[in-house]
Amino acid sequence: DTAVSQTPKYLVTQMGNDKSIKCEQNLGHDTMYWYKQDSKKFLKIMFSYNNKELIINETVPNRFSPKSPDKAHLNLHINSLELGDSAVYFCASSHSGSAAYEQYFGPGTRLTVT
Amino acid sequence: LAKTTQPISMDSYEGQEVNITCSHNNIATNDYITWYQQFPSQGPRFIIQGYKTKVTNEVASLFIPADRKSSTLSLPRVSLSDTAVYYCLVNLVGNQGGKLIFGQGTELSVKP
Numbered sequence: 001d002t003a004v005s006q007t008p009k010y011l012v013t014q015m016g017n018d019k020s021i022k023c024e025q026n027l028g029h030d031t032m033y034w035y036k037q038d039s040k041k042f043l044k045i046m047f048s049y050n051n052k053e054l055i056i057n058e059t060v061p062n063r064f065s066p067k068s069p070d071k072a073h074l075n076l077h078i079n080s081l082e083l084g085d086s087a088v089y090f091c092a093s094s095h096s097g098s099a100a101y102e103q104y105f106g107p108g109t110r111l112t113v114t
Numbered sequence: 115l116a117k118t119t120q121p122i123s124m125d126s127y128e129g130q131e132v133n134i135t136c137s138h139n140n141i142a143t144n145d146y147i148t149w150y151q152q153f154p155s156q157g158p159r160f161i162i163q164g165y166k167t168k169v170t171n172e173v174a175s176l177f178i179p180a181d182r183k184s185s186t187l188s189l190p191r192v193s194l195s196d197t198a199v200y201y202c203l204v205n206l207v208g209n210q211g212g213k214l215i216f217g218q219g220t221e222l223s224v225k226p
Contacts, residue, residue: 004157035216041199043158043216056214090157100146103203105157 003027006091006106013081014114020077021109023091031055032074033103034066035090043090049074050096081113118202118217125223132189134220136202139183145205147178147185152199152219161200162187189222197224 004025013019025032033056034046047066048056054066063079078085088108094101119137126132138147146165150158162169164176164185175188189196202217 041152041219041221043201043219045214045216048214092157100148100163100205102148102160102163103150103158105159108155108157 004091004093004104004106006089006109008109009107010110010112012112012114015081015083017081018077018079019081019111020075021089021091021111022073022075023106024073025091025093025104026072027093027104029093029095029104030071031094031096031101032068032071033092033094034074034076035092035105036060037088037090037108039087047074047076078111081111083113086111086113118204118215120200120202120217120220122218123221123223125225126192127225128193129191132192132196132222132224134187134189134200134222135184136187136204136217137184138202138204138215138217141182142205147176147182148203149174149176149185149187150201150203150216152201158201192222192224194224194226196222198222 007022031050033048035043037043046060049068052068065077068074088110090108091106092103094103146163148163149161151161152158162174162176164178166178169176177186199219199221201219
């Protein structure tokens with residue numbers, strides 16, 4: 001009965017490859033997020049979707065493309081991976097896109113680009 | 115540049131009270147302040163949330179002054195298991211509209 005799940009948990013790949021990370025939530029939330037956490041623990045929002053529509057798109061390279069097939073899923077596709085993309089990526093969901101609503105986070109995907 | 119600021123790290127001993135302050139000068143008028151806790155290799159999890167004055171739950175208290183430009187998370191009588199990174203989350207108002215911002219996190223180390 002996992003609330004927010006991500007796959008895979010670990011992803012090791014070479015520079016230049018294309019990879020995807022999947023996220024699913026079973027909480028009935030209508031807002032989902034992707035965050036990047038670097039080695040210094042800084043959590044930075046990348047994207048936010050509300051009812052399958054993009055509402056936050058921070059300054060991230062065009063190589064990152066989120067896709068939300070339905071309210072329960074928000075996948076992250078990354079093209080032409082670079083060394084600097086190595087980080088932990090967290091998916092989260094909430095009832096709404098403001099800080100007023102508790103966000104539920106997935107376990108994270110540790111991406112290592114070699 | 116709109117941002118939040120927290121101490122990078124704090125040390126404490128078991129049984130002590132720990133107060134972690136987050137400054138958020140440009141907080142959006144109608145938005146809340148939320149604090150999260152993160153253990154190694156896990157996603158952050160909700161601790162407490164407030165809008166103004168004081169909020170208390172079974173694990174923490176949150177103090178917010180009238181101007182709402184800062185907030186203080188208070189952990190009473192910490193134990194070793196409270197060793198974690200603590201983040202504040204607010205919705206900041208900037209030139210590009212509202213923006214959800216996490217603080218850089220405070221790494222709390224509780225010693226026996």
